[in-house]
Amino acid sequence: MEKIFLRFVKFISPVLQKTGVDTTQLYEIIKVKLMMDERRPKAMFAARKNMQNNTKVQSPWLITFFTVLMGLFIGLVLFLNQMPFVGQTLYFLIFMTLMSITLISDFTTVLIDTRDQFIILPRPVNDRTVAVSRILHISFYVLRLALLQGIAGLVIVGFTDGIAAVPLLFIQILLATFMSIFFVNIIYLLLMRSVSPQRFKDIISYFQIGFSVIIFGTYYLLPRLINISVLENISLITHWWSWLLPPVWIAGLNELIIHGARAGFITIPLAVLGVLTPIVGLWLVAKVLAPGFNRRLAIIATSDGNSTSAPKITKVEKTSFFDKIANIVAPDPVENAGFKITMKLAARSRDFKLKVYPAFAYVPMYFLYFVLKGNGSLTDKLDKLQHGHSYIFLPYLCTFILTNILMNVSMSDKYKSAWVYYALPVDQPGKILSGMYKAIIVGFFLPYCLIISIPVILVWGPQTINDIILAVLIGIIYGILMALFTVKGLPFSKPVIAKQGGGRFISTMMIMIFIAAVGFGHYLISRWELVIWILIVPFLILNLVMFHYYKKQTWENIEMADM
């Protein structure tokens, strides 16, 4: 595919040459960029390349396969073609969202490749060549993605709407892609105008977090809340707000050409919008947005580090607050160090946030998913929910967060900085680990449980307080067990690799089954309030004992990454 594209670049060279582009340089830049893309693991698919081991480079075929598969899932909504617009609108809504997010997440590394400033800019390459190479590179990437993602849809639409709809869908996909590019460009520009490069990357990662939450939420909750047969018969176009949605415009094309008989008058202007907006958008991107974009990037790259930012005073106070907590819960100096380093790295490392923060939103979703399961109307289910004891599962579900954090806390892209642990005379690494664990509890688990318990207490009343305390204590014990059996590295000390299976999986399952049993026992006895209050005491003691032993871990229990 790369070769075809390079041939295409050669083919259009004469035209580009007239506009002042050095075509030999252009060809070389694009060739190198494509080569690097191929060798770079994609961010969208979480399995990262093992830093130590270059033979295990992710196969580009696997990524292609997953993209096509994803396209197949989206394509399934095209079967909803009883009512006008519905299936196609949904299809393009998901298609464009996926496309935009992939562009935002995968392309930050390419667009903000500051190395270009030092490698290409000092060479005699004119601005236009650089700009055109960037545009062509992006187009190739995007079109490839669009085709892979759309191929299943092209087949499906042939079955549902007849063979004539296939070339039409192809055009629609192109239009949807252009529109996504336009949106992404605007988002980028708005962000670049208003924030620093560092902050910019942070915001992009929040986009990614938001995206995974949305995907998760729609997957689990939407079918519970909305009946699919209702969706099938919805008459979308009678709601005026639907006229404002770009996917509707693009779906309008299909409606107008394939189902012309049932198309209303409003379909015509919508379809026209569907053709015009992407084209105008693309023109705006090329003529107005892109030049400013490149200039902006150049400024960011060259002035980096020279910008004098005002010191943030509020931040200092906040850390001193956490420092105080650190001194109370982790008085031992080594433990204190482990506590603070975990706290600060976890709060500031983008990679960690990206993996852990979505879990915060998953917990209430899981809860709703489980309690809304089964038949009956939504109001019935909610009513039943309020009078039952199922709220007990909510604090237990919070252990999901613990699992998630523990799975990621020992990994980092910059794992080599962890040499300090090994170079300094630390006799009991267990102290660092217990500091780390306390930081996870104090910094993430407890605040989260606190927030979760507010609605629980509001809905089910104050008699739930003892249940929450007990569940949290049990959750902490679960966490220690997990940490003991699965976290073998010091905080942020190991390279990010694909999760390893094997023996650890068994122990994880055992711990989970155990905790599920305890939780179920809790559910059974939850009607006796006093028993719960009394049970809190032994579990508190058990906690302290376990912390004591957790601290005793020696260097033999710790896996080190190769430095």
Added chain:
Amino acid sequence: MSETPLIEIRNLRKFYGEKEVLKGINLDIYPGQVIGYIGPNGAGKSTTVKILTGLIPDFGGEVIVNGINMAQNPLEIKKLIGYVPENAEIYDVLTPMEYLDFIGKLYSMEETALHDRAAKLLTAFGLGTNKNDRMDTFSKGMKQKVLLIAGIINNPKIIILDEPLSGLDANAVIMIKELIMRLSQEGKTIFYCSHMMDVVEKVSDRILLINKGEIIADGTFESLKQNHSDTLEQIFSKLTGREDQSNETDAIINAFE
């Protein structure tokens, strides 16, 4: 020395927001000179280099290289310059040969000559056996060597080296020092930025000391020595206002008490 300067810098100014980083720099650099450009961190060294290599297009004043004005025709100037950046940025998923092929072609070099030269240079720098390995496995010194080669692959008239010895072992350092002298004998003009005073002292014909955006000393090592002290290190600390070094070390020692 020829009488017409190769690089003329007139009243060069640069602001980052409110902060004036370069406060009117004037310089004439003649062909074949090895310029040692030194100064404390944040003095404006990197900014000067970035302007000279065309990385920062907006600046006040005039930069003329080989009779070409930087503001009007940066591309022609870039063709004359080879640049080894300080921050060691490199596309490390490529192999050295692929990387040099890319860089050479950006200079519009012809492929067979380019490959021949790249292979010869890689072998000369001791990377002959690694020329087709990806650079993400390379050590810092090996990457630095590739960057150095990329800086001279087009046989430039002017070579700008920003901290070129970082990560190199002692033998490589000796080799580079010798190389700088040989290149200058070949008529190349070399602009050498570094914090390593002993190296600057040895390789430079002329030393420029910049502090707070101004050139505060300009001359051969010998001439600087007569006015001030006997090593470049001492000259440096005197001129940049850090004579009270012993007080600082006192304070450090006292901190343990």
